Amino acid sequence: MVGATIDGLERIHRETVAGRVYRDLRNLIMAGQVSPGEGLTIRTLATTLGTSMMPVRDAIARLAAERALEVLPNRTVRVPLMSRSRFEELRTIRLMVEGHAVEAGVRRMTPDGLDRLREIHDAFKAEHDLSDPDAGALIRLNKDFHFHVYAAAGMPSLLQIIEGLWLQIGPVLNFDLRSRSRRMTERAALGYHEELVRAALRGDAAAARAALVGDITSAGDFILECGALLTEPFPNMDG
Structure with missing residues (x-):
């Protein structure tokens, strides 16, 4: 019973970190704090946000689905160019x-x-x-x-x-x-x-x-x- 409670708290914690990372990156992009064509690295973002690379990867995947970021074939992440x-x-x-x-x-x-x-x-x-x-x-x-x-x-x-x-x-x-x-x-x-x-x-x-x-x-x-x-x-x- 105690283990189940601890597991539940751990899952909530991970979701909270992932949500915060996603919101922070989302706000950064919406506010124009990055430029079209600018490259981003998962490691640098994780260090800046003070978190592990996993929630950053998750956030990037979500933002790529929203066309706010793009992952190139060599797995480089960048802000999309605009036509x-x-x-x-x-x-x-x-x-x-x-x-x-x-x-x-x-x-x-x-x-x-x-x-x-x-x-x-x-x-x-x-x-x-x-x-x-x-x-x-x-x-x-x-x-x-x-x-x-x-x-x-x-x-x-x-x-x-x-x-x-x-x-x-x-x-x-x-x-x-x-x-x-x-x-x-x-x-x-x-x-x-x-x-x-x-x-x-x-x-x-x-x-x-x-x-x-x-x-x-x-x-x-x-x-x-x-x-x-x-x-x-x-x-x-x-x-």
Whole structure:
């Protein structure tokens, strides 16, 4: 009886570690903390996360099934490359799905939620306006800003769909927020975020959606123009 209890606790522990590793890697990819084509090693990830290689292998298998990572024939793990056609497809879907989420989120956002939205925006603005902003911090805050609004919609299934889209698109955001681009110099992302905050404070769901559309479209146009995407799909991307 005691052995059965101990075995049960051990299984829960392993599942908890595996779940944490999966969530940590998933959030890393969604937040654009890795770049398309970047290689990852199981040993390095295990060391960084302070765990064994088994839960890392399990997490990589799950993320590969979600097309967030790919395992090449030589068993190298890397962040998938992105083609122009696939990027444009994902952007079109994002505009529809995230547009709906932001409208619903603004309609249902509480006063505390509005305060938190302003806090995230203020942190993004403070980092953005530094002479040498931390690109990693900008990318994380950008994700936090968007998902705070989406989560306010109170639609877990919708949020899960958006997370799946960001798993695929997140690394490509590096080309925007990690670049000393005209879009950064002109404060485009910051401007659209400010418009969205003002719309949320007014409870104007349509204006919030317009700001989001402007943000996604502007970032997408820059990424398409920067020449970093493949003109043809990468052979391993679709299995």
